[in-house]
Amino acid sequence: MLSRTLRSARWAAPLRVTANSYATARRTVTTDAASAHAEKSAVPAEDDKQFTVSLSPESFENYKIDGPSTELSVSKNELKEMYLNMVTIRRMEMAADKLYKEKKIRGFCHLSTGQEAVAVGIERAITPEDQVITAYRCHGFALMRGASVKSIIGELLGRRDGIAFGKGGSMHMFCKGFYGGNGIVGAQVPVGAGIGFAMKYMGRKNTTFALYGDGASNQGQVFEAYNMAKLWDIPVIFACENNKYGMGTAANRSSALTEYYKRGQYIPGLKVNGMDVLAVKQASAWAKEYTTSGAGPMVMEFVTYRYGGHSMSDPGTTYRTREEVQRMRSTQDPIQGLKQKILDWGIVSEEDIKALEKQAKQMVDKEVKEAEEAPFPESSPGNLFEDIYVPGSEPDFMKGRTLEETHYYSKKA
Amino acid sequence: MRTTASINAASNLNMPALSPTMTEGTISSWKVKEGDAFSAGDVLLEIETDKAHMDVEAQDDGIVAKIMVKLPGVSIYPSAFMQLLKKLLSPQVEAGTKVVQVGSRIGVLAEQGDDLGSLELPSEDSPGPGPQSAGTQSAKKDTASPAPEDRPAQVESSAKSTPDTSHKHAAPKTPHTSSPSVVHLLRTHGIAKDDISRIPTTGPKGRLLKGDVLAFLGKIQKNWPKELESRINKSEKLDLSNIKIAAPKKKAEAPKKVEKVELPKNTEVKLEISFSEVLKVQSKLQAALGVHLPLSSFIAKATTKANKNLPRSLLPPSTSELFDEILGLPPASPKTTRGSFIPQITVLPSGPFTSSAPPELDIIDILAGTTLTTSAKKTPPPTMGITATGPNIISLVVPAIEEERAKVFLERFKGYLEKDAGSLIL
Numbered sequence: 001m002l003s004r005t006l007r008s009a010r011w012a013a014p015l016r017v018t019a020n021s022y023a024t025a026r027r028t029v030t031t032d033a034a035s036a037h038a039e040k041s042a043v044p045a046e047d048d049k050q051f052t053v054s055l056s057p058e059s060f061e062n063y064k065i066d067g068p069s070t071e072l073s074v075s076k077n078e079l080k081e082m083y084l085n086m087v088t089i090r091r092m093e094m095a096a097d098k099l100y101k102e103k104k105i106r107g108f109c110h111l112s113t114g115q116e117a118v119a120v121g122i123e124r125a126i127t128p129e130d131q132v133i134t135a136y137r138c139h140g141f142a143l144m145r146g147a148s149v150k151s152i153i154g155e156l157l158g159r160r161d162g163i164a165f166g167k168g169g170s171m172h173m174f175c176k177g178f179y180g181g182n183g184i185v186g187a188q189v190p191v192g193a194g195i196g197f198a199m200k201y202m203g204r205k206n207t208t209f210a211l212y213g214d215g216a217s218n219q220g221q222v223f224e225a226y227n228m229a230k231l232w233d234i235p236v237i238f239a240c241e242n243n244k245y246g247m248g249t250a251a252n253r254s255s256a257l258t259e260y261y262k263r264g265q266y267i268p269g270l271k272v273n274g275m276d277v278l279a280v281k282q283a284s285a286w287a288k289e290y291t292t293s294g295a296g297p298m299v300m301e302f303v304t305y306r307y308g309g310h311s312m313s314d315p316g317t318t319y320r321t322r323e324e325v326q327r328m329r330s331t332q333d334p335i336q337g338l339k340q341k342i343l344d345w346g347i348v349s350e351e352d353i354k355a356l357e358k359q360a361k362q363m364v365d366k367e368v369k370e371a372e373e374a375p376f377p378e379s380s381p382g383n384l385f386e387d388i389y390v391p392g393s394e395p396d397f398m399k400g401r402t403l404e405e406t407h408y409y410s411k412k413a
Numbered sequence: 414m415r416t417t418a419s420i421n422a423a424s425n426l427n428m429p430a431l432s433p434t435m436t437e438g439t440i441s442s443w444k445v446k447e448g449d450a451f452s453a454g455d456v457l458l459e460i461e462t463d464k465a466h467m468d469v470e471a472q473d474d475g476i477v478a479k480i481m482v483k484l485p486g487v488s489i490y491p492s493a494f495m496q497l498l499k500k501l502l503s504p505q506v507e508a509g510t511k512v513v514q515v516g517s518r519i520g521v522l523a524e525q526g527d528d529l530g531s532l533e534l535p536s537e538d539s540p541g542p543g544p545q546s547a548g549t550q551s552a553k554k555d556t557a558s559p560a561p562e563d564r565p566a567q568v569e570s571s572a573k574s575t576p577d578t579s580h581k582h583a584a585p586k587t588p589h590t591s592s593p594s595v596v597h598l599l600r601t602h603g604i605a606k607d608d609i610s611r612i613p614t615t616g617p618k619g620r621l622l623k624g625d626v627l628a629f630l631g632k633i634q635k636n637w638p639k640e641l642e643s644r645i646n647k648s649e650k651l652d653l654s655n656i657k658i659a660a661p662k663k664k665a666e667a668p669k670k671v672e673k674v675e676l677p678k679n680t681e682v683k684l685e686i687s688f689s690e691v692l693k694v695q696s697k698l699q700a701a702l703g704v705h706l707p708l709s710s711f712i713a714k715a716t717t718k719a720n721k722n723l724p725r726s727l728l729p730p731s732t733s734e735l736f737d738e739i740l741g742l743p744p745a746s747p748k749t750t751r752g753s754f755i756p757q758i759t760v761l762p763s764g765p766f767t768s769s770a771p772p773e774l775d776i777i778d779i780l781a782g783t784t785l786t787t788s789a790k791k792t793p794p795p796t797m798g799i800t801a802t803g804p805n806i807i808s809l810v811v812p813a814i815e816e817e818r819a820k821v822f823l824e825r826f827k828g829y830l831e832k833d834a835g836s837l838i839l
Contacts, residue, residue: 094472094473097472098472100430101427101429101430101431101515102427102429102430102515102516103430103515103516106433107433307454312432312433313432313433315431315467315468317468322454322456322468325454326454326455329452329453329454330452401593402593402596402597404596404600
């Protein structure tokens with residue numbers, strides 16, 4: 001009797017799995033970077049006048065929630081700016097790649113080529129008063145949050161002009177409203193929940209984006225943060241940048257559930273086409289609205305793709321084919337997608353695009369050159385012992401290794 | 414792969430460092446030709462390093478303007494003769510094709526739409542081979558001159574607190590920061606700045622070690638740091654030259670010996686007994702009282718009586734005896750104890766009295782393959798039960814050390830049944 005029950009259960013299971021996978025296959029989010037649509041006649045002549053763009057209905061997938069509208073209003077200026085931003089990030093990452101291969105950048109370096117739409121789209125949806133915290137693939141976010149190319153590349157090169165004075169490197173970049181670049185996998189997620197809690201505590205109508213990768217999504221602390229955030233209705237958006245590969249492993253080989261937007265279980269989720277900057281903007285704006293309205297946290301998943309390896313020491317072709325990368329590059333590139341759209345809608349001409357690209361390239365080249373020429377930090381105790389405390393709150397002295405190395409903050413070295 | 418010099422339409426393609434430890438590489442093959450257009454992500458060439466074969470991808474769209482370092486004998490020099498000629502004509506190019514240092518130019522890339530014919534080739538941005546490592550450059554600078562602007566604060570601050578120790582980083586031989594133990598030693602012994610540079614160093618890359626200072630101070634033997642250094646240098650690399658391949662294991666091993674396990678040996682004690690006396694008493698009782706007392710109750714009674722007050726057992730004390738001892742109860746009699754023998758009674762039609770029979774063939778003997786001579790002489794199988802008329806055999810199988818005690822028991826048992834059967838009625 002028991003064996004018959006077991007057997008029938010075993011028979012039932014595959015059927016259910018097939019049905020499920022079929023259902024998800026039908027309802028999956030597109031990764032088409034150029035799926036938005038706008039009537040050319042609806043595009044206004046003025047640069048700053050808003051007009052309506054309709055996104056593909058497959059741009060979002062919702063979990064326990066109604067989700068954002070596919071109607072989005074933007075201005076021509078915004079679109080141009082988004083394009084410029086994405087090209088600038090791409091140029092900067094390429095410059096970092098080159099410097100790394102020239103051995104001028106040492107240590108860790110994780111590039112986000114292919115994922116530019118996420119950083120740009122989020123930034124276009126939030127204000128400087130909102131907060132962002134992310135993992136170590138952080139150059140693009142740092143740039144969007146207001147850091148200069150010079151300070152980012154300078155940081156990679158270990159220069160005094162770097163954003164963390166040359167002490168942090170690729171993983172540790174901070175500026176106002178941006179809590180870094182964090183080196184420990186997944187550790188930024190509970191910190192992000194804490195920042196969100198601070199927003200709630202201070203009564204500010206601001207949200208926090210806590211970004212993490214698909215590789216980090218299986219960390220236990222991510223789920224601890226979910227629990228607390230839901231328990232206290234913290235305005236935080238847990239945003240998983242699913243670039244389909246962790247460090248050397250495909251997402252479906254490392255995660256039992258690859259629908260990361262459903263990972264919140266009791267938290268509503270939203271899956272977004274992370275290759276379309278407009279979809280990212282629309283979803284992020286909606287998520288900000290949702291979380292700051294007091295409804296509690298939200299889980300987002302940006303489906304995106306990275307062209308490079310996980311880090312500089314990963315060729316990136318051992319766990320996926322070069323053809324796959326090239327196919328994504330040629331068909332789903334976020335920059336090419338937006339370029340095609342704004343050309344189609346008559347917002348820019350080919351010459352304008354060339355000019356924008358040239359502008360980005362020249363800006364990046366100039367700042368990279370400046371960063372390369374910038375000095376290394378002086379090896380003085382003053383430099384070593386700074387930044388441990390907020391200026392003005394230091395103790396009288398900090399101990400070094402020996403008595404002579406004791407540093408007195410009052411005597412400015 | 415673009416240089417930062419934006420003025421140049423064309424840019425140099427330098428040998429990339431594809432891993433943090435790569436310093437040089439060999440070009441296995443070019444996947445593009447001069448004049449080819451490529452798009453971002455395309456493989457330009459394949460590089461072989463000491464660790465792996467790796468593809469170099471284009472980061473941006475462009476055209477291959479010129480390939481500087483080609484493969485010997487593959488694309489342009491088909492014959493060995495031409496190779497030789499090429500070697501003679503331009504040895505430096507030939508040297509470059511073998512191993513290319515990271516950072517040296519291997520090609521020139523142009524942007525799409527550029528006219529290759531009128532293109533001005535940019536100058537090589539890395540003069541000479543060798544990685545343009547910022548780290549090494551600065552390190553070199555540090556070594557060359559102690560760079561006064563690098564350290565003033567350190568010297569100044571330490572000079573303020575303890576003036577005589579301001580020398581500690583200034584030893585020209587040791588660009589490294591000395592370890593705390595060295596700094597401490599130098600300070601406590603007040604070694605002057607000039608003297609420090611005279612201390613022979615034995616550490617890696619000329620680092621001053623604690624042992625060096627101790628030897629200088631005469632606290633340890635002068636030659637000890639040198640000895641230690643040579644020992645460390647010797648054991649730095651694992652010397653496997655004297656390793657010999659072990660001989661194959663011998664197949665034919667001696668057959669395993671069957672180990673004899675010492676089992677506690679048992680012996681059998683036998684005694685002949687007649688039940689005629691008992692039967693007499695039984696019939697008398699039947700006649701006088703009309704009660705039939707079975708033979709078994711006579712035997713049981715005799716067993717109980719015979720077990721009383723036997724000489725002390727040589728066996729280790731039983732648990733109940735040990736328990737009594739713990740409780741402090743004295744044994745009933747220090748010399749004698751109660752036995753627990755139960756005799757086996759068999760009918761033996763004939764045969765003399767034997768006190769202890771030779772041990773029968775047991776399992777150990779069978780395993781050992783030894784045959785006992787006595788086993789050949791087979792005794793007729795004894796039949797269980799009691800016969801009233803003929804002689805019976807009472808026997809006991811006991812451990813060897815209990816033999817004496819068993820004999821005493823059997824004698825008594827026999828005595829009760831043959832001579833004192835009347836007392837067994839009560």
